[in-house]
């Protein structure tokens with residue numbers, strides 16, 4: 001039986017362990033946890049994991065619980081500090097994304113892991129999904145010829161979470177390139193088979209969400225709830241999604257502001273140059289409702305491969321043959337089937353010493369690209385992306 005130690009057992013890693021890992025093979029136990037919110041963490045744990053001991057320090061947990069592997073599920077700003085602390089144990093690690101939120105963190109992480117024997121699986125489910133894997137396989141087998149152009153789209157139909165949950169705290173997330181686009185930049189570079197070397201970007205902020213409502217205002221205490229489109233009753237009436245019970249105000253000062261560069265962007269466009277000579281674009285919008293779009297089109301002289309996770313299909317157009325094909329994988333899986341593949345990969349690393357399919361280099365490459373995109377949007381200038389030095 002596998003013994004797991006968890007650092008930061010919140011919503012994401014709680015769900016990943018309880019539902020996803022459990023669905024792949026329940027023959028494991030959480031034996032030790034470091035999390036200051038023990039009661040809330042316990043609510044997210046399986047009955048069979050309730051014997052786990054909560055510790056005040058990682059060192060104590062590793063010495064006394066003797067885990068076979070570690071998971072880091074703290075909020076974004078703590079991923080690097082935790083990863084630095086646990087490198088010395090050389091245990092397989094599941095590390096949440098983004099792996100860092102500042103250039104200093106990313107450089108420290110790169111230094112610490114460059115010659116490390118600690119295997120790290122970065123939590124990038126999209127690159128593990130069957131749709132993405134099929135697209136990569138087709139592209140590597142020459143379906144489009146040389147990759148010349150990639151368009152990525154992400155219309156997020158649940159984007160109010162970035163203004164009504166802790167994700168609105170910019171100091172913790174560093175904005176939505178790092179919080180959200182980190183997944184997309186990663187899978188886009190995987191499709192290209194090449195890193196992004198230069199980036200231009202623009203964005204809009206403070207046009208839909210944010211404002212001057214009190215920091216702790218919720219709809220239940222708001223005199224405007226009756227006419228506010230974001231109140232639970234109006235969201236229900238309009239089928240607009242988001243939290244459907246009392247929630248923090250998305251027009252609050254706590255969402256940050258444009259002047260201090262402390263508010264999540266509502267929409268952004270990025271323009272890429274890849275090392276292999278391809279070019280590409282990515283658009284991310286978080287104020288759209290109901291009908292999400294997430295996926296990419298990859299074009300070359302011979303054809304175009306496109307897929308969309310919401311439509312759950314992949315389309316291939318052959319430029320010089322009269323054929324177009326559409327394939328559909330099975331439906332209904334978390335993160336479009338990517339989470340279950342992450343869990344399988346993590347079990348393989350623990351049991352068989354298997355290699356991570358979403359590596360710390362991938363995590364860092366994505367962070368460097370996100371930091372460059374944010375700088376490009378802030379300055380209006382083209383930014384050269386620092387490359388991973390491994």
Ligand SMILES: NC(=O)c1ccc[n+]([C@@H]2O[C@H](COP(=O)([O-])OP(=O)(O)OC[C@H]3O[C@@H](n4cnc5c(N)ncnc54)[C@H](O)[C@@H]3O)[C@@H](O)[C@H]2O)c1
Nearest residue numbers: 007008009010011012034035036037073074075076096123
């Ligand atoms: N890979 C994905 O697809 C995906 C999806 C959702 C969230 N996430 C990421 O997962 C991370 C966690 O998000 P969440 O929604 O679960 O947040 P959360 O707040 O529910 O969980 C974070 C946990 O960390 C704990 N914590 C805080 N300080 C700590 C410390 N010093 N030491 C140990 N534990 C500490 C908190 O008590 C909490 O239980 C975020 O970085 C988010 O970006 C990733």
